Amino acid sequence: MDINTKLLKKNAFRVTKKRGMTASRVRVPGGHLEAIYLPLLQNIAETYGNGTVHITSRQGFEIPGIAFENMPQVNELLQPIIEGLDINQQVPGKGYSAAGTRNVVACIGNRVCPYACYDTTGFAQRIEKAIFPNDLHFKIALTGCPNDCAKVRMHDFGIMGMTEPQYNIDRCVNCGACVKVCKKKSVGALQEVNYKVKRNADKCIGCGECVLACPTRAWTRGKQKLYRFTLFGRTGKKNPRLGEDFIKWVDEDSIIKIILNTYDYVDSYIDPAAPGGKEHIGYIVDRTGFEEFLTWAMKDVQLPEIAEVYTPIYWKGVKY
């Protein structure tokens, strides 16, 4: 048997424990899909796989137990899923065009969750369209609010929904619900002053708990969708660590631009000898220094006035 393992990996298959057998990874940007695609996955698993499907840690599907020789047929059966989920593709019918840039993960977001500050799936799909296909090893996750159910600080880029609370003082009856909830469930950024509420904007993390708690709509959500953007968290062997705050109150367009700029930066600075062409971005930044990364990342980025950039950034984590 002669199989180019480098190519099959780029095609979103993998080398498995069992000789001659592979598994197919299905991207589901934002982890949300129409149920009509589930029978198609079932068909692939039952026709060419071992009849099981694994739900991956990055919200995709992995269909194991596929013989290498059946990869072309599997790719054909994947085509309606790839098209249906609007995945960018170089050659139709030939499966996924890359695997390095991983599936974009998102919590369920404001299609369902009351806490979410935006449509996480929609933004995940927008990011997927902007960055895929790409062989570089990028991991991106989105979460609807600072509860961070998607654990975005474990990823290269973490996107956390925020809402800038708007206070209509004339609708406030000083019931105390917002002050109480902010203290108990969030950061205690609200204080009663003269029977009204003062917000400490520096302290506020934009979770929106005050808006949810307010019984009179004195607190409402800001019109602009804004985010907390975290950088270069990672799992892995050498130095697993949490992503650190990069920009607070950043907008969608700037986030996408910064991610795309980072692809250029990594292209220039990735270790040419990196095993499998795979190096976590954070290690590259450790090498070039944060300032160099910043110069590349912020190219042509117009941040909204409210945005706060944290610089320099120091990461912690476990070092082995």
Next chain:
Amino acid sequence: MGFYFTKDGMNAVLKRLMDEYLVYAPIRMIGGGAFSDTNSVRYGQISKISDIIFNQKSEYSFKEILLPLSQTLFFFTEDQVKEAEAPKKGAIIFLRSCDLHAVKRLDEIYLRNGFEDYYYKRLRENVKFILLGCQNPFENCFCVDMQTNTIDTYDASIEQAGDGYVMDNHCNAWESLLSSHCLNQQDVQPSHVTETGVHVKIPDGLSIDAANSKMWDEYDDRCINCGRCNFVCPTCTCFTMQDIFYTDNGKVGERRRVAASCMVDGYTDVAGGGSYRKKNGQRMRFRVLHKVYDYKERFGYHMCVGCGRCDDICPEYISFSHCINKLESVVKEVGDNNA
């Protein structure tokens, strides 16, 4: 006299009325809901007829125009007091039949309950009401059972009719304005609801003994005492006073009157640290019986107008109408206990 207006004709009428009045109606607040990417239908000022949301119930009622949630009554220095200005213009409020019945309740409390409230009266005197006809009930409405589904004490009524609007006018001062801008005159009867999806039955034998029922205990845990039910209610009239001393000069300040809620902590706090209704179930008991028992004992008709806004808004899905319907068994329960 009834009229038919085109959209342009209606807007011309509104434009003229706005010289004299601030015009309030249910409007859509884009992004105004508590959850992200949700809107809210609430009362606000309109500038044209298409601003009015005819096909949805407003989340909060018209009440906040007559009884602002937070209202400065007067300003004080060390030796002087200056009354806060009243609005320069009168107001026109577009509202539904149940809400116009609620105006009667507000008047009862603020004008006829032993004294006249000055601040309420100076607003109320300059308000005109335009009835929004209801072709269909909304979710949780029970106006028919509360006998608030029809009313004729409006200044005018309005409804959408095809691309235009029909209006019945009771206000003599508006008659020539309306006839000069209408497309034609016709007989107009405002629509009203005759059947609702929700029904309530307030039992005949209800007495103050209902307060002793175990039924209320269920709400101790279910209710989160947020007060939304009070704040959206068109008939809740409670307020509290706040004297503010300005932070830059603590010798001057203002007195505010703000809406209060019998469900929210602090409502029954008294000097010496007492608090009479600590449990949420007891607060629920007070509110429910006030709406369908106590008020009637005093004024002869029920306070609740059956708009259902409290049910619409409760984040814990506690239904007021469902609670009313449990009163039948409450009457039996407390009757058995007394026997």
